[in-house]
Amino acid sequence: MENIDKKSSSPQNKINLQGFQKVNLYFPKEDDKKKSFNKKENIDESSVMKRILRKRKQNMVAQHEEFIQHDVSLLRNNTLKIDARAKDYCVVRRDKDFVTLYELYKSKDFKQNPKKIFVLGEGSNTIFASREIESLVVKIDSAYFNIITQDDEFVWVSCDAGLLFRDFVVWSCENGFSGLENLAGIYGTVGAAPVQNIGAYGTEVKDVIDNVTYFDLKIGDFRTINNKDCNFSYRSSIFKYQDGTKIISQVCFKLKKQFVFNDSYSALSKAFANVKKSDINPLSVAKKVMEIRDNKLPNPRNLGNCGSFFKNPVISFEHYERLSLIYPNIVAYDDNDGKKISAAWLIEVCGFKGKKYNKVGMYNKQPLVLVNYGVRTVTELLDFADLVAQTVKTKFDIDLIKEPHIVY
Numbered sequence: 001m002e003n004i005d006k007k008s009s010s011p012q013n014k015i016n017l018q019g020f021q022k023v024n025l026y027f028p029k030e031d032d033k034k035k036s037f038n039k040k041e042n043i044d045e046s047s048v049m050k051r052i053l054r055k056r057k058q059n060m061v062a063q064h065e066e067f068i069q070h071d072v073s074l075l076r077n078n079t080l081k082i083d084a085r086a087k088d089y090c091v092v093r094r095d096k097d098f099v100t101l102y103e104l105y106k107s108k109d110f111k112q113n114p115k116k117i118f119v120l121g122e123g124s125n126t127i128f129a130s131r132e133i134e135s136l137v138v139k140i141d142s143a144y145f146n147i148i149t150q151d152d153e154f155v156w157v158s159c160d161a162g163l164l165f166r167d168f169v170v171w172s173c174e175n176g177f178s179g180l181e182n183l184a185g186i187y188g189t190v191g192a193a194p195v196q197n198i199g200a201y202g203t204e205v206k207d208v209i210d211n212v213t214y215f216d217l218k219i220g221d222f223r224t225i226n227n228k229d230c231n232f233s234y235r236s237s238i239f240k241y242q243d244g245t246k247i248i249s250q251v252c253f254k255l256k257k258q259f260v261f262n263d264s265y266s267a268l269s270k271a272f273a274n275v276k277k278s279d280i281n282p283l284s285v286a287k288k289v290m291e292i293r294d295n296k297l298p299n300p301r302n303l304g305n306c307g308s309f310f311k312n313p314v315i316s317f318e319h320y321e322r323l324s325l326i327y328p329n330i331v332a333y334d335d336n337d338g339k340k341i342s343a344a345w346l347i348e349v350c351g352f353k354g355k356k357y358n359k360v361g362m363y364n365k366q367p368l369v370l371v372n373y374g375v376r377t378v379t380e381l382l383d384f385a386d387l388v389a390q391t392v393k394t395k396f397d398i399d400l401i402k403e404p405h406i407v408y
Contacts, residue, residue, distance in 0.1 A: 048167045048170050048171060049171070051164075051167065052143050052163070052167060067090050067091075067097070067100055067104075068088060068089070068090050068104070069086075069088075069089045069090065070087065070088060070089070071085055071086075071087065072085060072086045072089040072137070073085055074086055074120075074123070074128055074133065074137070077120060077122075077123045077139070078123030078124075078126050078127075078128060078306070079122065079123055079124045079187055079300035079304065079305065079306050080123075080126070080127060080300075080304045080305060080306045080372055080381070080404075081300075081304030081372050081376075082127065082128045082304075082372070082375070082376065082377070082378050082381070083131075083376040083377065084128035084130065084131055084132070084133055084378070085131065085132055085133065086133045086135075087132060087133060087134060088115065088136045088137070089136075089137045089139065090104075090136070090137075090138055090139065091139045091141050092138055092139065092140050092141065092142070092247070093141050093142050093162075094142070095249075098215040098222075098247070098249065099220070101138065101215075101217065101247075102215075102217055102220040105117075105217045105245075106220070115134065115135055115136045116134070116135040116136070116243070116244060116408075117135060117136050117138060117217070117243070117244030117245060117247075118133070118135040118136070118137050118138065118244060118405075118407050119138050119140060119191075119244060119247050119248070120137050120138065120139045120140065121140055121162070121188055121189030121191055121192040122164065122187055122188050122189050122192070123306075124187035124188040124192070124300065124306055124307065125188060125192065125196060125306055125307065125403070125404045125405055126306065126404055126405050126407060127306065127381075127382070127402075127404045127405070127406045127407065128378060128407050129378050129382065129406045129407060129408050130378070130408050131377060134408060135244075135407060135408065137407075138244075138247065140161045140162045140189065140191050140247070140248075140249075141162045142160035142161065142162040142163070142249075143160060143162055143163045143164070144159075144160045144163070145157060145158060145159040145160060145163055145168065145171075145190075146158060148252070150257075152257075153256065153257060153258065154254050154255060154256060154257065155177055155254075155255050155257060156210060156252055156253070156254055156255075157172070157177075157252070157253045157255065158250055158251075158252045158253075159190045159250060159251050159252075159253065160191075160249070160250055161189060161190055161191025161192075161247075161248045161249050161250060161251065162189055162190070162191065163189060163190045164188075164189060164190075165183075165186055165187075165188050165189055165190050165192070165193050165198075166184065166185055166186060166187065166188075168180070168190055169181070169183055169184045169185075169186075169286060170184070170286065172253075172255055172282070173281075173282035173283040173285075173286040174283055176257070176259070176282060176283075177255035177256065177257065177282065178255060178256040178257075178258065178259040178260055178282050179203075179207065179208035179253070179254075179255045179256050180203075180205075180208060180253070180255065180282075180286075181282040181283075181285040181286040181289065182200060182201040182202060182203035182262055182265070182268070182285065182289055183198065183199070183200055183201075183203055183205060183289075184285075184286035184287075184289040184290050184293075185286075185289060185290040185293045185294070186198055186200060187300060187307065190251050191248040191249070191251065193205045193209075193251065194206070194209055194212050194230060194232070194237055194239060194248065194251060195237055195239045195240050195248070196235045196236060196237065196240055196403070196405075197232045197233065197234070197235055197236060197237050198235075199234075199235070200289070200293075201262075201265040201267075201268055201289055201292075202262050202264035202265040203262055204232070206227065206230070206232035206237075208253050208254055208255060209227050209230070209232075209251060209252070209253060209254070210226070210227060210252045210253065210254040211224050211225060211226045211227065211251075211252045212224070212225055212230055212239075212248055212250070212251050212252070213248070213249050213250040213251075213252070214239070214246045214247055214248045214249060215246075215247045215249050216245060216246055217244075217245040217246075217247065218245050222249065225238075234311070234312075234314075234340075235311055235403060240405075259280070259281055259282055261280055261285065267292055268285070268288065268289065268292070271288050271292070272285075272288070295365070296365045296366045297363070297365070297366055297369060298363055298365075298369065298371055303363075303371050303372070303373070304371065304372030304373075304375075305363070305369050305370060305371045305372065306370075306404045307369060307403075308343075308368045308369065308403050309368060309369060309370040309385065309402060309403060309404065310343040310347070310368060310388075310389070310400040310401060310402060310403055311343065311400070311401045311402075311403050312333075312340050312341060312342060312343045313340070313341050313343060313346075313398050313399060313400060313401065314335050314337050314338050314339065314340050314341070315338050315339055315341060315398060316338045316339075317338050317339060319338075319339075319397070319398075320332060320338065320339040320341070323396060327349070330345065331344075331345040341398065343368055343400060344366060344367050344368040346392045346396060346398060346400070347362060347367040347368060347388060347392065348367045349395070350388070350391045350392055350395055352367055352388050352391070353367035354367070356373065357384050357387075358375075358380060359372070359373040359374040359375045359380065360372060360373060360375050360380055360381050360384045361373065361384070362388065370384070370385060370388075385402065388400070389402075
């Protein structure tokens with residue numbers, strides 16, 4: 001494998017991309033950001049690329065904004081559409097913003113009035129649990145990525161944490177790189193992906209992450225850890241339960257050059273059952289995944305939600321055997337620690353699929369998704385979620401755990 005130092009990687013680090021027509025697009029790092037955004041030979045004119053480039057231009061205009069803002073509305077910063085306000089809010093766009101944040105964290109004022117730190121991406125897995133958020137909300141808002149190296153089998157791509165994950169998936173599939181196609185259409189940012197090890201349709205993001213770089217507020221420096229040290233597990237990682245002082249700045253993905261179709265998810269294998277193998281590629285799979293998602297999941301732009309609201313619980317083999325005698329059609333999967341039960345099945349059997357209580361309910365096509373029909377404060381929403389969980393507990397003696405991160 002040809003090694004290129006990640007910190008110095010830029011368009012000047014020429015690597016052989018022969019055979020991949022669109023991969024001549026680079027999003028340079030800090031040293032190259034002063035260069036023009038309008039070099040036509042480097043611009044892919046797809047809608048995804050236009051959106052990313054527009055974001056970069058907006059970031060340049062905003063460079064001189066006051067770093068710490070106060071009383072900031074978070075209504076457009078969470079897909080559940082909860083109307084909350086951040087008492088203190090800042091945006092991190094460049095490496096020097098991390099340094100500014102470190103200086104704030106170490107300041108006398110902060111030590112005298114300490115706050116929890118909440119790192120915000122797109123807010124697609126977030127519940128703001130009070131009208132006024134006491135935590136310091138740190139918005140990660142950077143959208144650069146570049147190919148750093150490759151060999152005969154793989155390509156390594158380093159992405160800033162603020163890049164929209166679904167945009168990067170589309171880019172990788174358009175260029176024929178394999179590994180992310182089953183995760184197409186998932187809301188959130190690249191930096192949020194490893195936090196809870198997002199997964200869908202038989203794939204988890206840990207399968208394609210090579211390393212993660214984060215800024216450690218306690219020491220004021222960047223650290224890079226490999227995949228193994230991230231301690232990935234089902235919807236979890238080393239970053240999920242820390243105190244907010246390890247802020248992901250970049251994620252390096254290791255993608256295959258040769259397409260390998262993961263059709264372990266039944267709906268996906270059925271969708272391609274009559275398609276010639278030669279006609280299946282990363283982009284065709286990504287499009288089909290997005291089609292399946294659109295048919296069963298609500299678009300957050302139209303109906304407030306944060307995707308799957310509960311994790312699939314894992315129970316013991318003994319517990320599963322008792323339940324299967326009563327419910328022979330129980331939906332379950334093998335797991336190292338027992339049996340993983342479909343939370344959607346549990347919720348549907350309890351009668352909540354498509355049910356609407358005032359202005360909150362469970363989606364009629366996917367009972368695992370809690371939807372907001374117009375609630376602006378979180379109390380009613382969380383009360384309903386607790387009702388669903390308690391009903392499942394009473395009927396099956398199974399605890400449902402909320403998947404989104406709850407912020408106060």
